[in-house]
Amino acid sequence: xxxxxxxxxxxxxxxxxxxxxxxxxxxxxxxxxxxxxxxxxxxxxxxxxxxxxxxxxxxxxxxxxxxxxxxxxxxxxxxxxxxxxxxxxxxxxxxxxxxxxxxxxxxxxxxxxxxxxxxxxxxxxxxxxxxxxxxxxxxxxxxxxxxxxxxxxxxxxxxxxxxxxxxxxxxxxxxxxxxxxxxxxxxxxxxxxxxxxxxxxxxxxxxxxxxxxxxxxxxxxxxxxxxxxxxxxxxxxxxxxxxxxxxxxxxxxxxxxxxxxxxxxxxxxxxxxxxxxxxxxxxxxxxxxxxxxxxxxxxxxxxxxxxxxxxxxxxxxxxxxxxxxxxxxxxxxxxxxxxxxxxxxxxxxxxxxxxxxxxxxxxxxxxxxxxxxxxxxxxxxxxxxxxxxxxxxxxxxxxxxxxxxxxxxxxxxxxxxxxxxxxxxxxxxxxxxxxxxxxxxxxxxxx
Amino acid sequence: xxxxxxxxxxxxxxxxxxxxxxxxxxxxxxxxxxxxxxxxxxxxxxxxxxxxxxxxxxxxxxxxxxxxxxxxxxxxxxxxxxxxxxxxxxxxxxxxxxxxxxxxxxxxxxxxxxxxxxxxxxxxxxxxxxxxxxxxxxxxxxxxxxxxxxxxxxxxxxxxxxxxxxxxxxxxxxxxxxxxxxxxxxxxxxxxxxxxxxxxxxxxxxxxxxxxxxxxxxxxxxxxxxxxxxxxxxxxxxxxxxxxxxxxxxxxxxxxxxxxxxxxxxxxxxxxxxxxxxxxxxxxxxxxxxxxxxxxxxxxxxxxxxxxxxxxxxxxxxxxxxxxxxxxxxxxxxxxxxxxxxxxxxxxxxxxxxxxxxxxxxxxxxxxxxxxxxxxxxxxxxxxxxxxxxxxxxxxxxxxxxxxxxxxxxxxxxxxxxxxxxxxxxxxxxxxxxxxxxxxxxxxxxxxxxxxxxxxxxxxxxxxxxxxxxxxxxxxxxxxxxxxxxxxxxxxxxxxxxxxxxxxxxxxxxxxxxxxxxxxxxxxxxxxxxxxxxxxxxxxxxxxxxxxxxxx
Numbered sequence: 001x002x003x004x005x006x007x008x009x010x011x012x013x014x015x016x017x018x019x020x021x022x023x024x025x026x027x028x029x030x031x032x033x034x035x036x037x038x039x040x041x042x043x044x045x046x047x048x049x050x051x052x053x054x055x056x057x058x059x060x061x062x063x064x065x066x067x068x069x070x071x072x073x074x075x076x077x078x079x080x081x082x083x084x085x086x087x088x089x090x091x092x093x094x095x096x097x098x099x100x101x102x103x104x105x106x107x108x109x110x111x112x113x114x115x116x117x118x119x120x121x122x123x124x125x126x127x128x129x130x131x132x133x134x135x136x137x138x139x140x141x142x143x144x145x146x147x148x149x150x151x152x153x154x155x156x157x158x159x160x161x162x163x164x165x166x167x168x169x170x171x172x173x174x175x176x177x178x179x180x181x182x183x184x185x186x187x188x189x190x191x192x193x194x195x196x197x198x199x200x201x202x203x204x205x206x207x208x209x210x211x212x213x214x215x216x217x218x219x220x221x222x223x224x225x226x227x228x229x230x231x232x233x234x235x236x237x238x239x240x241x242x243x244x245x246x247x248x249x250x251x252x253x254x255x256x257x258x259x260x261x262x263x264x265x266x267x268x269x270x271x272x273x274x275x276x277x278x279x280x281x282x283x284x285x286x287x288x289x290x291x292x293x294x295x296x297x298x299x300x301x302x303x304x305x306x307x308x309x310x311x312x313x314x315x316x317x318x319x320x321x322x323x324x325x326x327x328x329x330x331x332x333x334x335x336x337x338x339x340x341x342x343x344x345x346x347x348x349x350x351x352x353x354x355x356x357x358x359x360x361x362x363x364x365x366x367x368x369x370x371x372x373x374x375x376x377x378x379x380x381x382x383x384x385x386x387x388x389x390x391x392x393x394x395x396x397x398x399x400x401x402x403x404x405x406x407x408x409x410x411x412x413x414x415x416x417x418x419x420x421x422x423x424x425x426x427x428x429x430x431x432x433x434x435x436x437x438x439x440x441x442x443x444x445x446x447x
Numbered sequence: 448x449x450x451x452x453x454x455x456x457x458x459x460x461x462x463x464x465x466x467x468x469x470x471x472x473x474x475x476x477x478x479x480x481x482x483x484x485x486x487x488x489x490x491x492x493x494x495x496x497x498x499x500x501x502x503x504x505x506x507x508x509x510x511x512x513x514x515x516x517x518x519x520x521x522x523x524x525x526x527x528x529x530x531x532x533x534x535x536x537x538x539x540x541x542x543x544x545x546x547x548x549x550x551x552x553x554x555x556x557x558x559x560x561x562x563x564x565x566x567x568x569x570x571x572x573x574x575x576x577x578x579x580x581x582x583x584x585x586x587x588x589x590x591x592x593x594x595x596x597x598x599x600x601x602x603x604x605x606x607x608x609x610x611x612x613x614x615x616x617x618x619x620x621x622x623x624x625x626x627x628x629x630x631x632x633x634x635x636x637x638x639x640x641x642x643x644x645x646x647x648x649x650x651x652x653x654x655x656x657x658x659x660x661x662x663x664x665x666x667x668x669x670x671x672x673x674x675x676x677x678x679x680x681x682x683x684x685x686x687x688x689x690x691x692x693x694x695x696x697x698x699x700x701x702x703x704x705x706x707x708x709x710x711x712x713x714x715x716x717x718x719x720x721x722x723x724x725x726x727x728x729x730x731x732x733x734x735x736x737x738x739x740x741x742x743x744x745x746x747x748x749x750x751x752x753x754x755x756x757x758x759x760x761x762x763x764x765x766x767x768x769x770x771x772x773x774x775x776x777x778x779x780x781x782x783x784x785x786x787x788x789x790x791x792x793x794x795x796x797x798x799x800x801x802x803x804x805x806x807x808x809x810x811x812x813x814x815x816x817x818x819x820x821x822x823x824x825x826x827x828x829x830x831x832x833x834x835x836x837x838x839x840x841x842x843x844x845x846x847x848x849x850x851x852x853x854x855x856x857x858x859x860x861x862x863x864x865x866x867x868x869x870x871x872x873x874x875x876x877x878x879x880x881x882x883x884x885x886x887x888x889x890x891x892x893x894x895x896x897x898x899x900x901x902x903x904x905x906x907x908x909x910x911x912x913x914x915x916x917x918x919x920x921x922x923x924x925x926x927x928x929x930x931x932x933x934x935x936x937x938x939x940x941x942x943x944x945x946x947x948x949x950x951x952x953x954x955x956x957x958x959x960x961x962x963x964x965x966x967x968x969x970x971x972x973x974x975x976x977x978x979x980x981x982x983x984x985x986x987x988x989x990x991x992x993x994x995x996x997x998x999x
Contacts, residue, residue: 129648130658132884173872174881175894188896190872198988199899201863201907201914201923206981208906208988212967216960220994223957228784229828230954232890233994239895240902310881315645316633369641370633375648405664 038114042386044447047347048355048425051292051305051336052151052178053285055329055360057312058131060373061380062363063322065120066091067399068099075399079367083318094118096392103326105265105272106334114390115337116382117446119417121397123378123410127362131313131375134361139178141418142438150418151304152181153436154426158303159184165242169295170306171288179306185235186306187243192294195244196253214241248300258294261342265331272331275323282328285309289336296350297343303426312360316372333358333384355385355425359414366399367406377403378410381417383446387425393444416441449786449793453814457486463952464824467999468781469493469813470571471837475949490814494609494806496570503569505846557594558870558877559861561601565836566860567846576608576809577601578833579780581878584619584654585885586628588878596624597878609806612773613762616655617755620646621705623679629883636675636731647671649883655761657775661768662738669735673744673757676730679705708744708753730754738764762803770795770803777808782818783826784889790817825954828889829999831873831897835904837999838991841950842908842926859923862914863904872900893997902992909988928980932987940969943983951990954998964989 066085067073076084085091091099092108098120100108110116124137141150148156155168161183168186170179179186189195197210220234244253263269266283274281288307295302309329314321333356343350359381364373378397394412403409415437422433424447434440454461462482466473470493473481481489492498565574581604588597600622607615619625626632629646636642647670651662706726730753732745737757748756762769774794778786786794794812801807812818829837863869870876874897875886886892906912908924915921926932932950937943944961968982990996 128659129664130652131882132652133658173896174874175896185894188894190896195899197899197902198906199903200910201869201903201912206910208910208985209967212964212985213902213989213992215963215967216989216993219957219960219963227826227954227998228890229826229893229998230994232828232893233898233997236893236895236898237992237994240899243895244899313645315630315643367641370635370643372630372633372643374644 038112038390039386041114041389042352044387044425045348045353047303047345047353048387048427049296049303049305049350049353050421050425051289051354051356052307053329053333053356053358054176054306054308055312055358056308056310057314057360058134058362058364058375059312059325059360059379060314060318060322060364061120061360062366063318064101064104064326065094065098065118065380066101067097067396068093069097072097072396072399075366079399081368083368083371083373094392096396098392098396101326103275103323104330105327107330110334110337110384111390115386115388116384116390117388117444118392119381119394119412119444120392121378121394121408121411122359122381122414122417123362123408123412124414125410127377127407127410129362129375129377129405129407131361136177138359138361138414139176141178141415142436144438145182147177147180148182149176149178149180150422150436151178151306152185154181154304154422154428155179155184155186156181157428157432157436158426164301165239166246166248166300166302168304169300169302171291172306172308176306185239186304187239189243189295190291192255192257192291194253195249195255197241197244199253217241248298250298255294255298255300258297260290260293260335260339262335262338264290264335264339265328270331270335272327275327276320281324281331282311285328285332286335289332289339293336293339293343293350296340296345296354299345314364314372315374316370318368318372329358337384352386355383355387355421357381357383357421359417363408365406366402366408377407381414383421387447389446391446393446412444413441415439416444420444420447449790449815449817451793451797451811451815451817453487453811454816454819455486457482457819460821460824461486461819464819465490465493465813467837467952468575468818470575471565471833471840472952472999474841487814491810494572494810494813496573501569506567506569509567509846554588554594554597554879555865556861557588557598558864558879560598561877562832562836562860562864565833566839566843573605573608575833577604578830579776580604580608580615582780582880582885582888583776584625585880585883586622586624587880587882591624591627593624593627594878596627600624601878609809612655612769612803612805613759615805616650616761617751617758619654620650620674620677620758621679621707623705626677626679626705631674632678634671634675634677635729636672637728640675640729640731642668642671642675642731644668644671646677647674650674650758651761653884655772656765656768657772660772661765666737669737670757670761672731672735673737673742673754675708675754676726676728677705677707677752677754678726678729707755709747709751740764766799766803767795770798773798773803773808777812779888780827781812783823785822785826793817825995825998827999828892828997830886830888830892831875831901832870832877834901834997834999835873835908838905838908838951839924841952842932842987843924844927844931859921859925862921863907863923869900869904873897873904898992901997905988905991909984909991911984926984928983932983933975933980936975938973938975940965940973943979943986947983947987947990951987951996952999953990953993953995956993956995960993 063083063085067076068091077086085101090102092102093099100111102108107116127134139149151168159167165187168179170186170188171190173188173190175185175188198208217234217237221238250256264283264286265272265281266286268280273279285307292305292307311325337351340351340354341349347353360379362376363379364376397408397411401409419433419437419441420443422428422436423430423443459478459482462478463473466478568574581601586600588594591597603618603622607618629649630643631646634643634646644667648667650670651667652658656662708730734741734743735757737760740760742757742760744754744757747753771791774791778791778794797811798808801811874892880886911926912923913920914923933946937946944965964986968986
């Protein structure tokens with residue numbers, strides 16, 4: 001599988017040039033703590049796992065990775081008079097005129113190790129600043145077939161319709177467009193315990209006959225009703241049954257318990273606290289990561305996991321909320337990454353097999369207002385993993401050259417990001433990747 | 448083409464189709480009673496909440512025993528020339544927050560109260576419309592962090608859900624929960640301050656026009672200026688330093704006064720300690736350009752608050768786009784997702800012709816031949832809350848004044864909603880949608896996890912699950928097979944199925960499925976004994992969980 005990189009087709013000029021500028025960079029200089037020696041990437045493993053993190057709400061990545069030099073810095077200082085992060089003691093220099101906010105806990109360490117690929121300025125043409133339009137477009141990745149997402153179409157192509165029920169999982173209780181395929185959707189498993197039928201609420205004494213209901217579901221699937229709701233119910237019910245019947249789940253439909261090897265944000269023992277009042281950070285993303293680690297340790301055959309941290313729609317109170325969100329996001333990723341090092345599966349150490357992909361539907365307006373920031377355009381995506389070639393890919397947006405609404409112009413099409421991941425991490429042939437995304441997008445060089 | 452002329456007669460299937468969509472279904476006996484009435488008059492009465500069918504005695508009595516605090520009516524205060532009172536929730540069941548009694552601010556309790564009302568309100572259309580507006584003007588407890596404000600907003604939907612749409616939009620724009628949810632409380636656009644666009648954007652994108660439908664970024668900024676300072680404040684004694692800060696967001700007494708820019712006298716009460724700004728001084732002045740027209744936002748107009756003329760321009764100037772937006776939402780919730788472009792256009796034209804009078808719109812739509820087209824029967828997947836409410840209405844005994852089923856009305860629902868956030872796991876955390884776009888409907892309600900939780904609550908309902916609470920054991924949903932489900936003993940297994948299907952009203956079942964269930968449950972001679980009654984519970988569970996059982 002190491003030859004996957006040789007499947008490289010069209011490397012975009014921009015991505016290649018900037019990757020060259022920062023190959024394995026980003027670490028080293030200005031690193032603020034615990035970094036150690038920058039390590040080279042490892043070969044892409046034979047059973048790679050992709051963990052998606054949806055930074056939900058459109059995050060102000062300009063305050064996560066603010067400019068620290070040149071014209072961009074002066075524009076930033078002017079437009080972010082009260083919210084801007086310009087105190088260099090609060091920042092880790094990344095080179096290329098950008099710095100990392102130290103509230104993005106642990107990401108400086110991962111960056112220093114060369115484990116983070118940053119794609120600032122990622123976006124799409126003609127954004128309308130709507131959360132929902134943008135989320136749908138990030139989900140779709142291509143216009144056809146309607147109602148499907150890029151990972152759903154990947155599942156259609158790569159997963160067996162008859163089996164593979166646990167290859168694509170979301171630990172959220174919903175199922176967003178990104179995960180919907182034409183014939184195969186992801187399974188939603190938001191908790192490790194009791195994934196079992198019929199799952200009484202409290203005190204059942206006589207169990208309904210699972211076989212009878214399962215028979216009913218099977219007949220329903222075969223009935224080929226034209227009704228979309230009926231089909232959705234039949235498919236969802238069948239997925240649920242197939243998942244809970246899967247041998248990967250232990251007795252009683254519960255995944256074997258596992259204690260994390262490190263404290264995660266939200267845990268009492270986690271050393272980083274809220275910036276405003278010293279309380280515990282939200283553990284919402286941590287809980288999802290712990291569950292994913294548990295499922296990986298249990299040997300579930302999942303190839304893709306989806307998770308989410310919301311709360312980033314900071315129209316107000318950003319000075320209080322944003323540092324805490326960054327601490328929760330960065331801290332969760334770092335804790336998860338460390339936790340994965342202690343999990344060994346039949347196909348290797350989990351830390352070698354996992355790549356984390358983070359994205360948000362957009363960034364926020366450069367100009368602040370009233371203690372917050374309004375909806376913007378280009379975002380910051382990043383990948384974390386041992387196979388990642390750390391550094392910055394794509395151009396940092398020019399803050400002195402904004403669009404008519406005062407928003408950044410995107411520098412990397414988000415589908416280039418997807419194409420890179422589909423080709424070089426998920427092992428899709430180039431032609432398949434291009435079909436899944438509807439076109440041939442330039443690949444980035446971080447894998 | 449959507450034929451919007453009214454039907455002149457209806458079948459029993461039509462009656463149940465109507466009752467499922469405009470309420471939470473009817474028992475076979477009640478449906479037969481309704482069928483004897485002329486459809487137009489019966490539907491008018493249903494929508495108006497009038498007529499002999501609506502005996503609210505038991506419901507009112509049960510609400511009166513609910514453990515909630517009463518609130519005196521809020522009256523206008525001459526010294527608060529700049530404030531507009533939020534209509535007080537009518538006594539005696541206002542639901543207020545008290546710091547000393549934290550459960551009153553519990554999302555779980557508030558959810559339970561809403562669900563209980565849906566189950567027992569004799570005027571179900573009121574609850575159905577409130578649910579519809581809750582999904583459209585989706586405001587979330589997780590940011591508002593105040594159950595009293597959420598319930599106040601929900602009551603607004605009950606009270607004004609059939610008003611004119613522009614009046615409803617204006618009322619929602621002044622609603623305290625909405626002010627917090629979309630940051631109106633911090634929209635300061637006086638002088639050179641830059642407006643906070645959040646509410647203005649969603650007012651158009653999510654609440655009235657739809658994305659990319661008749662407005663642009665400039666319109667958003669301009670409307671945000673018109674609505675700047677539209678915030679709320681409290682009586683002097685209830686001062687809070689910063690309503691946007693959850694740690695300080697404690698309301699001692701719900702005397703909310705929404706400031707909507709209509710005063711010419713400064714409101715002297717500081718509400719935002721960080722800046723020392725008052726809501727009065729946050730309001731922008733001058734005129735704005737919106738939708739190509741100019742609106743004065745300094746003066747009152749037509750008796751409206753400053754800037755309200757601009758807000759109402761969404762409906763008056765962009766009426767065609769607004770009608771189209773509403774038509775989509777109404778069709779998706781009440782009729783079908785399979786509407787054609789022409790259907791949409793026809794309904795939108797009707798909305799405009801009805802001058803956005805929602806009562807008239809709903810009466811026309813729900814009486815129409817288009818609505819009753821058999822192709823639209825069972826054409827939608829039901830949301831989890833109303834799916835469960837409908838089943839509870841069919842299988843649980845009706846509320847009676849003399850026999851409170853659970854103490855003070857709704858703790859059983861509280862037990863259900865509190866269990867590992869069951870509503871949330873079914874895909875619908877009532878009063879707390881994850882974002883301002885609410886929940887997607889129809890097939891989007893259904894995934895492997897939501898179906899898993901539907902089987903859980905279906906089991907609780909059908910199998911008569913119990914739980915201890917404060918030393919007493921309660922059935923979560925009290926059900927009685929022989930007295931309520933089968934007042935006449937069934938003679939055959941098929942009769943058991945027929946009766947349960949009449950109660951639960953699943954969509955069309957695949958051939959052979961019910962027969963297969965019956966053959967497995969009753970392989971030998973049928974006798975209506977205790978064992979068969981237990982099997983009837985299991986059959987009810989199977990129907991509720993089946994794909995056909997998700998449709999309505």
